[in-house]
Amino acid sequence: MKRIVYTMALGRPKFAECALGLARSLRLIGDTTPRVIVTDLPNYPWERYFDEVLVPTEPAEMVYFAKLTALERTDADQVLWLDGDMLAFRRLDDIFDACAGKGFAVQGTEIDKGDWYGSVTDHCTRLRVPSLPRFNGGMIYYERTPETQRLISTVRNAMTTDGFGFPKYRGGFPEEPVVAAAMRKEGIGHVFPESADFHNSATGLIGSLRLDVQNNECSFVCRRDDVRFVRPYVFHASRYINYTVYWRQLAALEKLERYEDQHGYGWLSPGQKLRRSVERRYLKWVLKKL
Numbered sequence: 001m002k003r004i005v006y007t008m009a010l011g012r013p014k015f016a017e018c019a020l021g022l023a024r025s026l027r028l029i030g031d032t033t034p035r036v037i038v039t040d041l042p043n044y045p046w047e048r049y050f051d052e053v054l055v056p057t058e059p060a061e062m063v064y065f066a067k068l069t070a071l072e073r074t075d076a077d078q079v080l081w082l083d084g085d086m087l088a089f090r091r092l093d094d095i096f097d098a099c100a101g102k103g104f105a106v107q108g109t110e111i112d113k114g115d116w117y118g119s120v121t122d123h124c125t126r127l128r129v130p131s132l133p134r135f136n137g138g139m140i141y142y143e144r145t146p147e148t149q150r151l152i153s154t155v156r157n158a159m160t161t162d163g164f165g166f167p168k169y170r171g172g173f174p175e176e177p178v179v180a181a182a183m184r185k186e187g188i189g190h191v192f193p194e195s196a197d198f199h200n201s202a203t204g205l206i207g208s209l210r211l212d213v214q215n216n217e218c219s220f221v222c223r224r225d226d227v228r229f230v231r232p233y234v235f236h237a238s239r240y241i242n243y244t245v246y247w248r249q250l251a252a253l254e255k256l257e258r259y260e261d262q263h264g265y266g267w268l269s270p271g272q273k274l275r276r277s278v279e280r281r282y283l284k285w286v287l288k289k290l
Contacts, residue, residue: 001077001143002034003096006070007084009039010056010063016041017250018241019084023049024253025213031091036074038066061172065159067137068152068175071144083138085237086199087211087249089218095198095233099141103148104189106179107198108135109225117166117177126165129184133191137176138236139199147188154182194224201236211235213249214256 005026009019016039023035027049034051046053054073058066070079078096099105112131114120123132142148155178158164163173164181183189192198202209204223211218219231237246268276 001100002075003078003080004051004070004074004076005033005035005092006067006074006076006079006081007035007037008056008066009037009041009044009084011040013041014241015084016044018237020044020049021250021253022082022084022086022088024257025087025089025249026092028213028253028256029088029091029216031088031093033080033092033096034076036070036076038069038073062159064137064172064175065156067140068142068155068179071142071149071152077144079142081137081140081142082199082234083236083238085241085246086138087213087218087235087237087246088233089213089216089231089235090233092233095141098192098196098198099190100143102141102190103143103145104151104183105141105192106133106135106137106183106189107139107192107194107196108133109194110134110191117174123166123177123181127181127185129181131184132177132180133183133189135176135180135191136199136201136236136238137174137179138201138238139234140179147186151182151186151188154186155179158182195228197230197232199234199236200230200232201238202230202240203238209240209245211245211249214252 007019007022009015019037036052036054037046037050038054038056040056056066067081070076080092080095110131111120111134112124116134120132124130158178159173163178166173166177202220202222206221206223209220218235221227221229240246
């Protein structure tokens with residue numbers, strides 16, 4: 001079965017930089033899953049980091065639905081949608097393997113009360129469902145099955161009509177509550193618990209956010225449904241897109257790209273060569289004493 005990572009960069013140049021950061025982070029950790037991007041931003045090195053570059057076809061009010069168009073736009077059998085403002089710290093094979101055969105999957109929590117795009121109790125009453133899976137749409141898994149395609153069709157129909165009664169957001173219906181409603185109405189889809197840590201956006205951060213792409217470090221403590229230490233496969237910048245710590249990681253990834261372009265296989269700096277020479281001589285002298 002063909003797997004792909006599917007993402008998008010539309011409109012503003014900063015979103016191109018984010019998507020390149022995602023792709024660079026995947027390449028840095030050795031993830032070989034083919035990558036596909038939907039973008040209207042030319043003059044970026046897309047071909048270097050993506051196997052396929054597509055132009056957007058959905059109208060502006062359906063931009064959130066575009067996450068679910070990979071089955072009609074590619075020949076992939078397994079799709080992992082990742083928002084462009086994500087950074088990968090572990091290879092994605094475990095996520096694909098865990099989701100395989102589930103048709104459609106998200107990471108979240110089943111809720112029947114509280115507030116999520118309005119009153120959850122009111123939503124459940126209106127939709128005639130007992131609960132809804134609250135999830136972050138930064139990561140969505142889906143595969144080529146008749147059931148999944150029916151679910152996606154239900155989502156499309158809802159987002160082009162009444163959005164199941166959910167409020168509009170930035171000119172269109174947000175995909176998260178509409179997908180959640182479709183999953184429960186169609187009886188399709190799997191919800192992984194937050195503890196799966198496939199992705200996390202450090203909402204409710206307690207203390208410091210340890211984020212370092214060059215040392216493959218992403219860990220923190222946060223308060224979600226409970227207080228927990230988190231080390232996710234993928235970090236979702238989300239609100240941290242406005243923090244310097246995220247943009248420092250993008251700069252570090254770009255710097256590594258320049259290094260790769262300027263230096264060949266196994267290159268050592270003059271400083272490294274000098275240190276090697278000094279330490280070799282020192283060890284030779286020490287070993288003579290033994």
